[in-house]
Amino acid sequence: xxxxxxxxQRTQRFRRDLYWIIPVGVLTAAAxxxxxxxxxxxxxxxxxxALPVAVVATMxxxxxxxxxxxxxxxxxAAGGHRMRYWPVATLAGVTLCAMLAxxxxxxxxxxxxxxxxxxxxxxxxxxxxIPGWSEKNGERYEGFEIALIDYLQARHGFxxxxxxxxxxxxxxxxxxxxxxxxxGNYTIWEARNATVVFAGPYYMDKVGIYVSARKVKKxxxxxxxxxxxLPITYPRPDDLGVTFEHxxxxxxxxxxxxxxxxxxxxxxxxxxxLVSLAVRRxxxxxxxxxxxxxxxxxxxxxxxxxNQKLCQALGRDIDLFLNQEWDRAAARHLxxxxxxxxxxxxxxxxxx
Numbered sequence: 094x095x096x097x098x099x100x101x102q103r104t105q106r107f108r109r110d111l112y113w114i115i116p117v118g119v120l121t122a123a124a125x126x127x128x129x130x131x132x133x134x135x136x137x138x139x140x141x142x143a144l145p146v147a148v149v150a151t152m153x154x155x156x157x158x159x160x161x162x163x164x165x166x167x168x169x170a171a172g173g174h175r176m177r178y179w180p181v182a183t184l185a186g187v188t189l190c191a192m193l194a195x196x197x198x199x200x201x202x203x204x205x206x207x208x209x210x211x212x213x214x215x216x217x218x219x220x221x222x223i224p225g226w227s228e229k230n231g232e233r234y235e236g237f238e239i240a241l242i243d244y245l246q247a248r249h250g251f252x253x254x255x256x257x258x259x260x261x262x263x264x265x266x267x268x269x270x271x272x273x274x275x276x277g278n279y280t281i282w283e284a285r286n287a288t289v290v291f292a293g294p295y296y297m298d299k300v301g302i303y304v305s306a307r308k309v310k311k312x313x314x315x316x317x318x319x320x321x322x323l324p325i326t327y328p329r330p331d332d333l334g335v336t337f338e339h340x341x342x343x344x345x346x347x348x349x350x351x352x353x354x355x356x357x358x359x360x361x362x363x364x365x366x367l368v369s370l371a372v373r374r375x376x377x378x379x380x381x382x383x384x385x386x387x388x389x390x391x392x393x394x395x396x397x398x399x400n401q402k403l404c405q406a407l408g409r410d411i412d413l414f415l416n417q418e419w420d421r422a423a424a425r426h427l428x429x430x431x432x433x434x435x436x437x438x439x440x441x442x443x444x445x
């Protein structure tokens with residue numbers, strides 16, 4: 094066997110090995126389809142992968158043809174030249190179909206159509222009992238968050254259907270589909286991120302332990318404080334110097350805090366909500382004294398995890414609201430907060 098024959102055999106073996114590209118290409122196409130149907134980021138991944146897969150596979154097919162055709166080999170039988178190109182045609186066809194399928198599946202479907210989701214009736218979860226934020230006045234709800242919803246309604250034309258929710262049932266209502274979105278002092282919280290995405294924030298609130306200046310006459314000491322808190326906002330381990338009791342509602346904590354006969358003299362609460370409830374009772378905001386601040390609470394619109402595109406669209410709307418309407422809405426509904434709590438912009442990362 095001379096050198097020319099050995100080269101021919103090697104190239105033929107190489108060509109046969111490259112034919113394994115065909116099942117690999119089919120498997121890649123199947124994987125692309127599966128990725129495209131992943132409800133969150135699979136479509137993005139599939140679309141990105143489709144182009145390099147198509148280019149690499151097509152080049153491999155061309156290489157297979159070229160490697161199996163020595164320049165000095167005997168003349169092929171009639172029609173044989175057409176057979177040389179079937180690997181190229183097969184591989185290019187399979188990968189092109191995978192790429193087109195990934196792109197088509199990546200296009201907005203009915204579930205991702207933001208215009209459709211923001212048309213017709215939109216079920217919106219609110220608290221409905223916090224003055225200045227969302228509270229019913231006759232037949233209509235009013236408040237800062239209602240002003241945000243009105244702004245969104247003017248832009249998209251949906252019909253809001255308000256659903257009053259206790260803070261402890263907000264996330265469950267969103268996950269079960271009882272409401273489409275949440276606009277009820279709903280905070281961005283890492284523990285919720287597994288099932289919820291957040292458009293916003295539209296307000297930044299302080300969170301901490303506040304005491305009643307009427308009950309605590311001297312600089313407060315943790316050991317002398319008996320606090321009230323909701324179970325879902327129970328203070329962190331470093332607050333154990335203060336004794337806390339659970340309450341069923343924010344209003345209950347407020348009543349106990351300002352009842353001179355009740356032992357509760359502190360609350361663990363969001364500042365703006367506490368001040369809003371106090372003002373409604375005719376109290377001076379200066380009667381509320383910060384004992385210890387813990388963090389900031391970011392209020393955002395909550396959506397089920399499958400609605401990232403809607404979340405991003407609402408985030409852009411919130412940016413416009415911050416620039417165009419936020420100051421007027423805060424001055425009208427939350428004047429006692431002196432315009433505090435305004436974010437600079439919404440964060441698209443919360444929609445991931």
